[in-house]
Amino acid sequence: MSTQVLRSDPASISFSSSSHLEVSSPQTRHALEIAARHLTELHPVVFPTETVYGLGALALNPSAASQIFSVKGRPPDNPLIVHVSSHDMLRSMLPSNFTIPKSYRALMKHFWPGPLTLLFPSDPSIVPSIITAGQSTVGIRMPSHPVARALITLTNAPIAAPSANSSGKPSPTAAEHVVRDLGDKVPVILDGGPCGVGLESTVIDGLSSDNTIRVLRPGGVTVEDIERALKEEAENGDSIPRVLVHRRDFRDAQLEASPTTPGMKYRHYSPSVPVTLLMTLSSPPEGVSSINANSYLSSLQNSIAKVGSTLKIGLLFLSDSRLGRLALPESSRLQWHRYDMGPSADPSVAARRLFDGLLTLDAEGVDMILIEEVVEKDEGLAIMNRAQKAAGELQWISF
Template sequence: MTPIMGWLTTLRIFLSSNRLYLNRYLWSSNRPLFATGPSSSTSKFTTEVISCDSNSIHFPLGSDEPSIDSPETLQALHAASYQLKEKKRCVVFPTETVYGLGALALDSDASRRIFTTKNRPPDNPLIVHVSSMTMLRRLLPPDYQIPKHYEVLIKRFWPGPLTLLFPNTAGKVPDIITAGHPTVAIRMPSHPIARALIAVADVPLAAPSANSSGRPSPTRAEHVYDDLKGRVGIILDGGPCSVGLESTVIDGLHVDNNLRVLRPGGITVEDIEKVLAEDLAGSGIPVPKVLVHKRDYKDEDVEQAPTTPGMKYRHYSPTVPVTLLCTRSLPPEDTIPTPPRDYFSSLKKLAKRPATLVKVGVLLPSDSPLRVFAEDVPGVEFHHFPLGSTSDPLTTAQRLFDGFLTLEKMGVDLILIEEVEEDREGLAVMNRVRKAATELRWLR
C-alpha cells in the first residue's frame, strides 16, 4: 500500500468511527451557520417571559380591534408594542403555528434585528403578519385586485396558518423583508395573542420562527428561552402552539392561475383543493390546480433565490444528529435495506467509550412496528417521545419540533425518527424531517 493510500484509509476509518461526533459539531447551534451581524451568543437583554391569557382576547364580529378582558394580558401587549415601536426591538410571541420573532415589517432597521438575532442569512425572506384585511390592503398596490382563488382561501383559512404571495410592486415592504423580490409573503395569524399584538401595535410585523437559524422551530415559550435567552427582551407566553408546524405558503401569481405550494404547512393540500372545488363550482372560474414544489414541479430559480422562507437553507436541525428511518419509501437501487432488529442492535457501536451507554431519542408513531426493537438493547438507553398514530398525522405535526427539542435537552447522542405517509399533515412533517435529517437508513 502506498503512503497516500494508507493515509486515506486511516482518514476514512476516523471519519466513519467519529461520524456521530462530527455531526454534533457541524450542526451545533453554538457554531454560527451564517455571519450576518454581531455574534448571536452575545447577551444584550434580560429576557422576561410574560404569561398571557389567550382566552381573554376576542375579536368582535366585524371589528378589527380586539376586546381584552385580562388587565395583565393587555398590559403585556402594550409592553411588547412599546418595545416594537419605540425601541425598534424584536419581541417573541406565540402563533398557532410556532413562536415568532417579530419586528416592524415596514422599518428596515427594526427588521434587520431579526436577522442579527437569529443569525439568519440575508437572502432568506420573511413573512409579514397582519391583523385585518384593512391592514393587508394598506400593503398592496392601490390598483391591485385580489384574485378570486385568493378570496376563497382568505375566506376559508384566514385568520390561520396560510401564507399567500402578493405583489410588492409599490415597494411598500422593504427589500430586507422580501430579499429584493417584487413579491411579499403575507398571512393573518389566528392565535389571539399574535393577532391582538399586531392590532394593538397597529403595524404589520415581520416574524420568522423564534429560534437560531437552522434550529427546530419553537412551539413552547421555554423552547425560545433556552435558545434566545439574552438576545430578546420579551417573550409572550401563550402556552403550546396548536398546529406545531409553520404555515403553508402559496404562490398564486402565475399567469396559468394555478396555485404553487412553496412550503407545505398547517393547511393541507387536500383542504385547499376541497374548498377551491366547492367555492368555485358554478362560478364560471376554472378551478386551479394545486401544485406542490418538488413533488409536482421543480423550480431551480426559486430554490436559489427563494421568495419565501424554508426553501434554500438547512432547517429544523437539533444539535444532535437525526437519522430518518425509511420504512415506507423505496430505497435507491444500490441500497440494501437493513433488518430493523440488526439496525437497533448496532446502535451500541456508537458508544464513546467501552461500557458507556448510548442515549438514543426515538420519535415513532404510537403504533409503529419498530417500537418493539427500540427496547432492551444492551449498551443503549432509549428515550421515547411518541408521535401520533400512523392515521393521525395532525398529532405528529403538533409534536414534531417539541420532540426534537425535548430529546435534545435530555442529552441524547442521536435522534431516530420514522417516516410517515406524505398525505395531509404528513406532507409538511416529511418536508421538515428531510431537512433536519443528517442520515437516511432504509429498514425492512
C-alpha cells in the same frame, strides 16, 4: 439584556369585529402593551402563533426588521413572512393597482385567520427589500392565535416574524423552547402556551397566469384542504386551479437559488445532534438497500466506542407502528429516550409534536435522534418536509 417572560392568556382575548380588540385579563392586556411598546421602539419581541412562536419586528421599518436577522443569525437572502391582523392592513401593503385573485379570495375565506401564507406582489416603496430579500413578492398571512392578532392590532402595524429560534434549529412551539435557545437576546417573550398546529404555515404562490396554485412550503393548511376549498368556492363554468407541490410535482432551480419564501434554500429544523430519518414505509431508490429494523437498531451499539460512555439515542416514533411496538435492544451502555408522536391515523398530532420532540430529546442530552417516516398525506406532507430537512442521513428499514 434581561428578558421578561410574560404570561398572556389567549382565552381572555376576543374581537367583536374584524379589528376591535377586547382583552378581559388586566395581566394579559399589560403584557400585550409592554410588547407593543417594544415593537414601536424598534425592538424585536417573541409571541405565540397557532403554528410556532415568532420573532417579531415592525415589517415596514428596515432598522427594526434587521434585528430579526442579527438575533437569529439568519442569512440576508432568506425572506421574511409578514403578519397582519385585518384585511385593511393587508390592503395597505399591496400595490394600489393589484386585484386580489379569485383563488386567493377563496383561500382567505376558508383559512384566514389561520396558518396559510400567500405571496403577493411587493411594492418596494412600501415593503423594504430586507423583508423580501430583493424579490418581487412578499409572503403575508393573518394568524389566528389571539395573542398574535392582538399584538399586531395594538401595534397597529404589520409585523415580520420568522420562527423564534437560532437559524437552522427546530422551530419553538412553547415559550420554554425560546428561553433555552435565544436566552437574553430579546426583551420580551409573550407566553401564550403551546402552539396548536406545531408546524409553520403553508406558503402558496397563486400569482401565475396558468391557473395553478403552487405550494412552496407545506404546512398547517394541507394540500387536501386547499383543493377542497377551491372546489367548494368554484362557480359554474370556473376552471378549478391545479394544486402543485414544490419538489413533488414541479422543480424550479431559479426559485431554489433565490427563494421567495423561507425554508427553501437552507438546512432547517436541525437540533445540535445528528438526526437520521428511518424510511419504514417507502421503498429505497435503485441501488440503495434496506436493513432489517432489529439489525439496524442493534448496530447502533457499535457507536458506543465513539462516544466513550453510555450512548443515548432519541427515537421519535408513531405509537401504533411496527417500529413503535418493536422491542428495543438493551445494553448497560445503551440508553433509549422515546418520544411518542401519536397515532399514524392522525398526522395532525405528529405535526404538533415533531418540533417539541426534537427539542425535548436534544435537551435530554441524547447523542443522536431517529425519526420514523410518516405517510405523506394531509399533515404528513409537511412533517416529512421538515424531517427530511432536519436529517443528515436517510436509512431505509425493513421488518
